[in-house]
Amino acid sequence: MVTIKDVAKHAGVALSTASYALSGSDKVSPKTRELVLQAAKELNYQKNGFAMDLKRKSTKTILLILSDLSGPYYSELIRGTQEVTLSNGFDLIACSSVGGADSTAYKFLQERRVDGAIVLDPNISEHLLRESAREGCPIVVMDRYVEGDFIMNVAADNVQGGYEATRYLMEKGHRDIAWIGGPSNSLGSQHRKEGYLKALQEEGIVNTKWMLVGNFTEEGGYHSTKVLLMQEEHPTAIFYGNDEMAIGGYKALREFGLSVPEDVSIVGFDDIQVAEYLSPPLTTVRQPKYEMGTMAAHLVFQAMGGEYVNKSYKLKIELIERLSCQPPRLAPNRGKGMET
Amino acid sequence: MVTIKDVAKHAGVALSTASYALSGSDKVSPKTRELVLQAAKELNYQKNGFAMDLKRKSTKTILLILSDLSGPYYSELIRGTQEVTLSNGFDLIACSSVGGADSTAYKFLQERRVDGAIVLDPNISEHLLRESAREGCPIVVMDRYVEGDFIMNVAADNVQGGYEATRYLMEKGHRDIAWIGGPSNSLGSQHRKEGYLKALQEEGIVNTKWMLVGNFTEEGGYHSTKVLLMQEEHPTAIFYGNDEMAIGGYKALREFGLSVPEDVSIVGFDDIQVAEYLSPPLTTVRQPKYEMGTMAAHLVFQAMGGEYVNKSYKLKIELIERLSCQPPRLAPNRGKGMET
DNA sequence: GAAATTTATCGAAACGTTTCGATTTGTTTT
DNA sequence: AAAACAAATCGAAACGTTTCGATAAATTTC
Known part of the structure; x- marks a missing residue:
């Protein structure tokens, strides 16, 4: 050599x-x-880049940790972080936590191979995060909340999102609204549910029969919807914890001979690419992914400059109205959003 | 520290x-x-990981270079490479070439920061590839062909794909089949077109009016389709160079009051996630992405072991039949695949 | 044209590891 | 109890850079 x-x-x-x-x-x-x-x-x-980094004591790269490096969910977010990173003269590399303690994520975090990290991955332990975050390597954690020195948090306002989606359904006249959530270790899902419950509560609605969990996959949504439909009473609307599950829901409903939105209204969460191409196009809650990405990256650089203005940020969420909702057909007497 | x-x-x-x-x-x-x-x-x-790498003279990581780190196209491919990489005890990191010569991709390739690379990115110059590939850092290039020491190639058999898709349409009775291709610097697109022409030629069909280029985006497909439809004669089927463009095509056709597949049949290429959710679900050519990913990774490791069995690999492609094609309504006399 | 100053080049230390060969310590054999 | 051997520890060199302080060369000043 x-x-x-x-x-x-x-x-x-x-x-x-x-x-x-x-x-x-x-x-x-x-x-x-x-x-x-x-x-x-x-x-x-x-x-030889290493020799250089070793001497210089900085790597000028920041690491993006994703749970599987391949979800469609991330596109926009990645674009956001990439733009900011690049314009700061830094490099961005992405890796996943697949492989647990042997994963690339662990190695890079533990071995001081980067100058900062953005983590969108529920699998990375809080312990590792706290251990790795330090002066010279701030970490921004997305969609969850972890406290610690040199650690910051960015998330969409999931509570608000859950609330607004539910509110929207109620204003169309729905009162029997089911919730099919994500895995219980997802803080995002929890918060969405929280918003959902808050909206229900404001109207004095108590729902005990129609709350299920999927696992954020199409498969999960499909099965949960099926068990929901096998009960004797059906809800007039279903609110899914994410879009993938809503897709599974569409399929289950079709199998039961029910059509969307005539028989049951549906709203999802995330606004993934497919959402607008479904039939009917899916009404969903859009997370400001691009903004979350840029925000996270900006925070990293700010922290490098010694500024820890604030430890936690929540970004506003937006309801995207498409064609998967309409007033329930069996309850014309309940009006159209007049009950508030 | x-x-x-x-x-x-x-x-x-x-x-x-x-x-x-x-x-x-x-x-x-x-x-x-x-x-x-x-x-x-x-x-x-x-x-400190660098100090270690410096001493050990190997990094145990391989680099995946993508054109933008965010396309939905890659999912499966990444999953494939990741699995193989991990099971070889190596790390996989991904980066993009955004930023040109300042990009992370350039830096990592030039500064010997990895032990191997898989490149799925038309923007990385052949020069850089040849310069960076070396004993101790083999490179696998996908979807294009570049010759050089320590460089190998993996691609789907695009010619075959183009041929089969066209053949399929012809067997349904179509003779007036338009082609809307990708950008001219895409070798994949060129090959698909080659297959398309070959199929046409076998039947003695000469098509001069209906060959356009898009740029692999929905937008591009939309516009190309529009100019196609503004001509006086319409084809009975359109073959798109990729699915994204086909989506744009759907939109343009709808605007012209034409329906798929009654008025015109459509086939795409790639089989991206959205394809099956379009209405009607899109008939398309599936690239074996997962297999391409694993193949590429395997080749890298094989090359590390000093084996350069073969420099170039082509993987078989599969036609996914959905509902976007049917025999042309205005030419019942042409039979249903009888003309061969 | 000698002294003072600037500019260009050099040698050596440092970065944080791994690893070879040497030394010390402890254990077994006679 | 000395000799022979194995096990544990140590010191120092090496990896390929960057960068500081020192020297040598070129230029300016008086």
Whole structure:
């Protein structure tokens, strides 16, 4: 392997001079710079990034940890973080926590290989986060809440989202609204449910029969919906903890000969790409993913500058109205949002 | 920052002993190991990965370069590479070429920060690839063809895909089949078109009016379809270079009051997630993405072992039949696949 | 044209690890 | 109890850079 030493020798200068020349310092005269560059080219010299980082004590890269590196959910978010990172002259690399303690995420976090991290991954333990966050490596955690030095939090206002979606259904006249949530370890899902319950409570509605959990997958939504429909009484609307589950719901409903929105209204959560192409297009709650991404990245850089303005941020959420909801057909007497 | 030196001092042993203890070597006695581990914990010691890599002269990570880190296209492919990488005890990180020569991709490739790379990104120059590939860092390039030492290629058999899709339409009785391709720098698109032309030629069909280019986006498909429909004669079927463009096509057709598949049949390419949820569900050509991912990763490891069995691999492709095609309504006399 | 100043180059230390060979300690053999 | 051996620990070199302080060369000043 050709090193800077070889380049220096080949160019007939000292190692240190070669280093200066290669890094474009103006301490070196134009003609020696040329000489060195030429030598480097001839030998096909490629610098060793580690050695550099080791000496410089900073890596200029920030790490994005995702739960599986492949979900459709992340697109916009990644785009956001990437833009900010790049414009700060830093690099962004992504990895996943697949593999548990042997995962790339663990290694990079524990081995001080990055100058900051953005974590969107429920699998990374709080312990690891607290252990890894430090001066020189701030961490922003998304969609969950973890407290600690050099740790900040960014999340969508899931409570608000859950509340508004439910409210929206109620204003269309629904009172029998089912909830099919995500896995219980998802803080986001919990909060959405919280908003849902709050809306219900305001109207004095008590729902005990129609609260199920899926696991945020299409499969899960499908099955949960099926058990829901096998009960004797049906709700007139279903609120799903995310869009994937709503897709599963569509399928289950179709199998039961029920149509959306005539027989049951549906609202999802997330606004993934598919949502608008479903038939009927899915009314859902959009998370400001791009904004969350940029926000997270900005926070990292702010923290690097020593500013820890605030530890926790909540971003507003937006209801996207499409065609999967309408007033319930069997309760015309309940009016259209007049009961408030 | 606490280093192994501090740990050694705190534990009252030599630096080298501390190193042995921390890396679990059996050269060290159980009780000193305990001692060192204890000291490390007390000081919250975290090893510096770079220093290690520098000494070890290998990084045990492989890099996945994508054009934007966020396309829905990649999901399965990433999953494939990830599984193989992980089971080889290596790490996988992903990055994009956004930012050109300042991009993370360039930096990591040029600075010998990884032991291998998988590139699915038309923006990375062949020059850079050839320069970066070397003993100790093989590179697998996907969906394009680049020749060079330590470089291998993996692609779907796009010619076959284009051929089969067209053949399928012809067997339904179509003869007037339009092609809306991707950007001209996409080798995949070129190959698909090649297959398309070959199928046409076999039947002695010459199509000159209905060949357009989009840019692989929904927007592009929409516009190309519109200009296609503004001509006086319409084709009875359209074959799109990818699914995104087909989605744009659906929209344009709807605007022209034409319905799929009654008025015009459509087939796409890729089988992205949305495809099956469109109405009507899109008939398309599925690329074996997961297999491509695993294949690429396997090749990297094989190459690390010094085996360069073969430089180029083509994977078979599969037609996914859904509901966007039917025989053309205005040419019942042309039969149903009888003309072969 | 010698002294003072600037500019260009050099040597060496440092970054935090791993690992080789040497030394010390402890255990077994005679 | 000394000799022979194994086990545990240590010191130092090495990995490939960057960068500080020192030296040498070139330029300016008087």
